[in-house]
Amino acid sequence: MTLSRRKMISLIGGGVVFAATATAGAFLTTRRPERALAPWLEAGNYAEPRMRALSYAILAPNPHNRQPWVAELTGNDLLIIHRDKARNLPETDPFDRQLTIGMGCFLELLRMAAAEDGYLLESDLFPEGEVGPVAIIRFVKGGNKDPLFAYVLARHTNRNGYEDRPIDTDVQSTLASHAQIVSDQTDVAALRLLTWEAMEIEMTTKHVMMESVDLMRFGKAEIEANPDGISLGGPFLESLMLAGMLSRADQADQNSASFKQGLDMIKKAMNATNAYAVITSKGNSRSDQISAGRDWVRLQLAATGLGLAMQPVSQALQEYPEMAAHYASIHEKLAEPGETVQMLGRLGYGSVIDASPRWPLETRIADGR
Ligand SMILES: Cc1cc2nc3c(=O)[nH]c(=O)nc-3n(C[C@H](O)[C@H](O)[C@H](O)COP(=O)(O)O)c2cc1C
Numbered sequence: 539m540t541l542s543r544r545k546m547i548s549l550i551g552g553g554v555v556f557a558a559t560a561t562a563g564a565f566l567t568t569r570r571p572e573r574a575l576a577p578w579l580e581a582g583n584y585a586e587p588r589m590r591a592l593s594y595a596i597l598a599p600n601p602h603n604r605q606p607w608v609a610e611l612t613g614n615d616l617l618i619i620h621r622d623k624a625r626n627l628p629e630t631d632p633f634d635r636q637l638t639i640g641m642g643c644f645l646e647l648l649r650m651a652a653a654e655d656g657y658l659l660e661s662d663l664f665p666e667g668e669v670g671p672v673a674i675i676r677f678v679k680g681g682n683k684d685p686l687f688a689y690v691l692a693r694h695t696n697r698n699g700y701e702d703r704p705i706d707t708d709v710q711s712t713l714a715s716h717a718q719i720v721s722d723q724t725d726v727a728a729l730r731l732l733t734w735e736a737m738e739i740e741m742t743t744k745h746v747m748m749e750s751v752d753l754m755r756f757g758k759a760e761i762e763a764n765p766d767g768i769s770l771g772g773p774f775l776e777s778l779m780l781a782g783m784l785s786r787a788d789q790a791d792q793n794s795a796s797f798k799q800g801l802d803m804i805k806k807a808m809n810a811t812n813a814y815a816v817i818t819s820k821g822n823s824r825s826d827q828i829s830a831g832r833d834w835v836r837l838q839l840a841a842t843g844l845g846l847a848m849q850p851v852s853q854a855l856q857e858y859p860e861m862a863a864h865y866a867s868i869h870e871k872l873a874e875p876g877e878t879v880q881m882l883g884r885l886g887y888g889s890v891i892d893a894s895p896r897w898p899l900e901t902r903i904a905d906g907r
Contacts, residue, residue, distance in 0.1 A: 566773035574765035574895035594651035600640030642831020653681035696847035699810025700886025716837035736854035765895035830880035847888025
């Protein structure tokens with residue numbers, strides 16, 4: 539996750555900090571975490587078919603950008619995909635539901651990338667149940683190319699405010715084949731309120747918020763050392779850090795001016811939403827969650843292809859006691875009794891944004907060869 543330049547400008551409130559000296563100015567132009575973004579350039583640059591498909595799969599959306607996937611290459615054609623439980627999010631995702639959805643996004647990109655190369659994936663999901671791998675996958679000749687693959691490198695989570703204009707109706711109907719689209723303005727207003735309240739609960743519930751604070755990466759050096767979690771980078775945010783106006787301590791302190799400004803910025807962006815997309819499922823098994831992930835990434839790729847921006851707003855879907863009332867309300871609004879709302883996201887016309895960091899593929903390979 540990376541905060542945008544626009545958000546940043548509102549945070550510094552008038553440019554007191556930025557580039558106070560020529561040296562600082564020059565320093566700040568070097569703040570793009572090139573190494574952490576390199577996996578986006580290296581996707582596809584592998585000779586081995588499984589590695590080539592994996593190089594796209596690691597670009598999948600996933601909660602808190604934890605990238606919990608580990609791949610084991612066995613023999614000539616087998617891939618065993620594990621989820622690294624050391625990367626769990628026990629506060630915001632106590633039942634690993636969202637992490638499993640992220641694995642579904644990963645498996646779908648893997649499938650699409652393999653199909654581009656003429657491979658069909660024969661997958662066995664959770665062959666040993668909850669304790670073992672997420673999937674054992676055999677690469678066999680076949681597979682049909684998927685037009686949505688064209689948008690894998692352009693898909694990013696956009697946390698900015700979106701333009702104040704409705705989504706064209708033909709675009710809405712295309713997306714309706716992927717998800718439930720909420721665009722009725724009364725319903726949208728109710729969701730804006732609910733999602734914002736849920737965000738406020740998350741950010742002011744100390745034990746939950748600290749999970750995110752611990753995963754924040756402040757500036758290029760931290761992002762490159764740990765290219766996962768919540769990246770706070772770029773010249774503007776780094777100028778704030780240089781000026782002592784943005785720090786881990788401030789983010790952990792609900793009374794700090796910087797924390798309050800941050801909350802304000804998030805509220806503004808979340809309110810700049812004219813539509814939402816929703817994915818529900820009848821069951822809530824691990825394979826239902828994997829399917830929801832596959833559907834979510836396909837939806838996001840389709841939206842990207844149609845020139846739309848998206849951001850999941852998952853707070854009200856989270857399963858800790860302080861969120862229970864909002865979890866119930868969102869289910870009442872968006873799902874039939876017994877169904878689970880797996881994903882809820884903002885949808886709209888947004889500005890162009892940068893990619894988020896990834897660990898190099900080689901660091902996600904288990905020593906199984
Ligand atoms: C299950 C799931 C839940 C997510 N929830 C949120 C969320 O509540 N807020 C948010 O800004 N991003 C959320 N994301 C997006 C991730 O933070 C994002 O995919 C990750 O940081 C990588 O960035 P990218 O999508 O730009 O590649 C979620 C993603 C998934 C798969």
